[in-house]
Amino acid sequence: MEKSISRKELISKFHEKGYKVTPQRLKICEFVLSSKDHPTAEEIYHEVIKNNPTISLATVYKTLHLLSDLGLVQELNFAENRSRFDPNISPHINIICPKCGKILDYESKNIKQLWDMIISELKIKPSGQRMDLYVECEKWDKIQS
Amino acid sequence: MEKSISRKELISKFHEKGYKVTPQRLKICEFVLSSKDHPTAEEIYHEVIKNNPTISLATVYKTLHLLSDLGLVQELNFAENRSRFDPNISPHINIICPKCGKILDYESKNIKQLWDMIISELKIKPSGQRMDLYVECEKWDKIQS
DNA sequence: TTTCTTGCAAACACTTTGCATGCGG
DNA sequence: CCGCATGCAAAGTGTTTGCAAGAAA
Numbered sequence: 600m601e602k603s604i605s606r607k608e609l610i611s612k613f614h615e616k617g618y619k620v621t622p623q624r625l626k627i628c629e630f631v632l633s634s635k636d637h638p639t640a641e642e643i644y645h646e647v648i649k650n651n652p653t654i655s656l657a658t659v660y661k662t663l664h665l666l667s668d669l670g671l672v673q674e675l676n677f678a679e680n681r682s683r684f685d686p687n688i689s690p691h692i693n694i695i696c697p698k699c700g701k702i703l704d705y706e707s708k709n710i711k712q713l714w715d716m717i718i719s720e721l722k723i724k725p726s727g728q729r730m731d732l733y734v735e736c737e738k739w740d741k742i743q744s
Numbered sequence: 745m746e747k748s749i750s751r752k753e754l755i756s757k758f759h760e761k762g763y764k765v766t767p768q769r770l771k772i773c774e775f776v777l778s779s780k781d782h783p784t785a786e787e788i789y790h791e792v793i794k795n796n797p798t799i800s801l802a803t804v805y806k807t808l809h810l811l812s813d814l815g816l817v818q819e820l821n822f823a824e825n826r827s828r829f830d831p832n833i834s835p836h837i838n839i840i841c842p843k844c845g846k847i848l849d850y851e852s853k854n855i856k857q858l859w860d861m862i863i864s865e866l867k868i869k870p871s872g873q874r875m876d877l878y879v880e881c882e883k884w885d886k887i888q889s
Numbered sequence: 890t891t892t893c894t895t896g897c898a899a900a901c902a903c904t905t906t907g908c909a910t911g912c913g914g
Numbered sequence: 915c916c917g918c919a920t921g922c923a924a925a926g927t928g929t930t931t932g933c934a935a936g937a938a939a
Contacts, residue, residue, distance in 0.1 A: 619913055619918060640904080655921045660904065676821035680929070681903055692862075697871060709865060713858040717837070718877070720854055721887050726842060727878040732862065732870040742866050764893055764938050785929080800896045805929065825904070826928055 603632045603686060604671065612669050623654050627662040631672060637683040637693075637702050673727065690714055690728055696736035703739060705732075748777045748831060749816065757814050771796050772807040776817060782828040782838075782847050818872060835859045835873055841881035848884060850877075 604612075609628055613620050626647050631638065638646070644659045663684055666672040673685045675693070679700060685693075687704055690711055694703040710730075718725060734742075749757075754773055758765050771792050776783065783791070789804045808829055811817045818830045820838070824845060830838075835855055839848040855875070863869050879887075 617918095621913075621919065623920070653921085657905080657922075658920060661919080674823050676823060676825065678819050678821060678827070680821065680825065680827070682823065682825070694870075705866075707865060709861055710858065713854065713861055717852065717854050717858065720852060721839075721850070721877070721879070723879050723883050723886055725839075725877040725879045729874070729876040731874040732866075733872040734866070734868055734870045738868050741868055762893090766894065766938075768895075798896085802897075802930080803895060806894080 609671075612671070616669065618665060623651070623658050624662050624665070626651050626654065627659055628666060628671075631663070631666065631684055632686045634684075634686055637675060637685045639681050639683055641681075643684070670727075673729070675729065688727070690730070692730045692732055694732050694734050694739065694742070696739075697733045698735060701736050703736075703742075705742065754816075757816070761814065763810060768796070768799050768803050769807050769810070771799065772804055773811060773816075776808070776811065776829055777831045779829075779831055782820060782830045784826050784828055786826075788829070815872075818874070820874065833872070835875070837875045837877055839877050839879050839884065839887070841884075842878045843880060846881050848881075848887075850887065 606625070606629070609625075609632070610620050613624070618624075627643065630647050631643055640656065640659050640663060643663070644654070644656045647654050647659070663672065663674070663682075666684070667674050670688065671686065673688055675683045675685050677683065677695070677700065683702075689706075692705040692707075692710065694705050695701070714728070714730070718728075751770070751774070754770075754777075755765050758769070763769075772788065775792050776788055785801065785804050785808060788808070789799070789801045792799050792804070808817065808819070808827075811829070812819050815833065816831065818833055820828045820830050822828065822840070822845065828847075832849055834851070835858075837850040837855060839850050840846070859873070
């Protein structure tokens with residue numbers, strides 16, 4: 600839905616915060632930020648190691664925290680007890696299957712508008728947000744996305 | 745906000761699902777279901793063991809999953825990577841401090857309205873929901889609750 | 890009496906950390 | 915050349931599991 604950040608922008612974000620630009624970081628960021636999914640650290644690791652056999656899981660974790668710190672991904676935790684990383688940081692709904700754990704991003708004008716209304720009701724601008732809905736994935740085809 | 749379930753109702757819910765009624769389960773449920781907080785398993789354990797020195801952490805975990813299964817609590821996972829258990833299962837917002845992790849429940853008419861809109865838009869009634877807003881707790885006093 | 894539950898300790902899974910080596914600026 | 919980043923393995927943390935003993939139905 601939203602264009603992911605360019606490499607140039609990413610690098611200048613790194614510089615702003617005094618982070619060094621390394622090939623490992625670039626590879627990991629590139630993969631996560633362009634993901635349409637909500638990958639786990641392990642999944643990211645297995646993906647990036649294919650073309651970069653020298654990347655370690657520890658570096659993946661460190662880079663993900665860095666991206667979190669930069670506000671470029673959101674760390675989402677579910678009952679499965681491991682973190683997933685979502686590059687979609689705009690207000691949206693995660694539709695989650697309570698049986699298999701699959702996640703679908705859902706966006707809608709109406710919901711966004713009402714959500715904004717709630718936020719203005721609070722008189723504070725939050726630094727982030729999260730909305731989850733539990734719907735069995737067998738019923739997902741009824742949803743018009 | 746909402747009255748918590750009575751002991752009698754709890755016991756009949758147990759019977760419905762074929763779960764046995766034990767003193768450990770009753771103590772744990774009683775504490776969790778009347779909690780105004782979002783306690784972790786450990787916190788629940790330390791609380792119930794005060795009056796019931798024979799309860800184990802494993803039983804706390806098993807009972808919490810049982811309550812989850814009965815739909816009486818919601819398991820909430822945050823970046824801290826441990827589960828919290830929320831007896832408030834009606835649609836509400838968890839206002840979370842990104843610094844200290846404190847959580848405040850927030851309910852409002854608009855939220856109920858948002859909920860109704862989501863259902864009509866999706867054409868499906870979700871089995872559960874979760875809404876989080878990240879707001880530093882220093883600003884919480886501006887929220888009218 | 891049968892079946893489920895308990896408590897313990899060990900096993901697990903994910904994440905973080907300490908440290909020597911290596912690389913970016 | 916300085917200081918941060920990397921990779922490895924070990925440590926850490928929260929949660930789950932296997933099993934013998936015990937309690938509920």
